[in-house]
Amino acid sequence: MSKPFQKELASFVGKLLRDHFGKGPESVYVSTQGPFLTIYLKNFLSPMESVLFGQGQDVTIEKTRDMMMKALLPEMKAYIQHATGIAYNKFYYDWSLHNKSGIIVGYNRDQLDQLEEITYKGKEAFEKEIDSISHIVQRSPGAIHSYFINSRTLIVIREEILIRLEKELIRQGHDELLVLTKRRLEKEYFHNNNHFETILEAQITDIFVDWDFMHDNGLIIFILNPK
Template identity: 25%
Template sequence: MTNRESHTAAIEEYVSTALLNHFGSRPESIQIILRPPFMVMHLTDFSLPNEKALLKQNHAKQVLKTRDVLLGGLKTELAAELPDKCGMAIDGLYADWNINNKTGLLLAVANRQETHETVSLNETEKALLDVLVEASKKTEKKPDHTGIHWLSESVLLIERTGLMVDIETELVKNGSTEELRLAKRPLEHRLMESAPLEAAIGKPIRELFVDWDFEEDRAYMVLLLEASSK
């Protein structure tokens, strides 16, 4: 095992134990993609005690709400402990879940100075940007900025800022952040799953995860892509 692999394995074990402590369950496996200023943690075979009964009664929203509550304590611990383990000063932690697949994704974002400099995009990224802008305009507005970050050959992170509409801003001001997240999550999934993302990227999408920093008017989307055949 290389030093990098050993380092990643240590982070995986730490995050798995933290999930057990805060959620009462640990995933079967965690895949870590560390590419500063981002770290993606993909969880597989992750479900909590008693969720099966709730899902049978069509209470998926309650499952997600409970996970969001539990996530608060986990975020506090990870924000304090991850910097020493991954070498990044954590600015934000985000999460989304695929309940049916028993998978989830945690995203850690490091402190960084944002410049929003113009970046040269290749043809694939230009096509993807057009699709993302059109999709955003259907439920929000055209983002002020959209960043496309390839974390690996099969992990693509999209960062959008300045996309909230007035009613969303008012809901956040009134303290309805959790209600807004619960409402936007399924809508965003349906919207992006119906958009021609795969055609733009040229690869099948295995999973899609989204989360928001409403205070900063920022959205993160992580696409897990099928690996290229060799």
């Protein structure tokens, strides 16, 4: 994806969110690498959301945004596919309300083999920490893959992560409750980990998580500020 189109897509996403939320993000950063498209949003919190956040109504904001994103994603996907010819199979998204930031990630599973799993300093130790936290919260993943999309964005794919109880909740239609609960629990553990920054030699400014329950996988996105 060319730099001009990345700017064009950033402008489109900013306007789309502004039209539907009443206030768009102050900054939108678009990056692509292999099967991934990342859209990082900064200073994105509407006046009404700010009031709710101040009252501790985080869940209300997340529920509303989830409903809004389900309505907006088809238009976003169609725009990207028309402009690039790339059809992303799945879009993940999450918010960091205290940082007024958010992430949208397009993922094309069919192109995963085009992205070499390049070794980076601390990769083995980093993935071991991911496995350890996953084991505490739910279970050790069947597989863990991590990729640097750029110097500030590290994406982790976890496969085969759902336990039987979670699968049953999904079967009974409790996906939303499961996502909200897992987001809060997992991010608490990830943010409280004392080893990630030492291993990566970078300050972690944001952590986002989301899942594809149908294919039993999940993404973790680390936004870094290299030291």
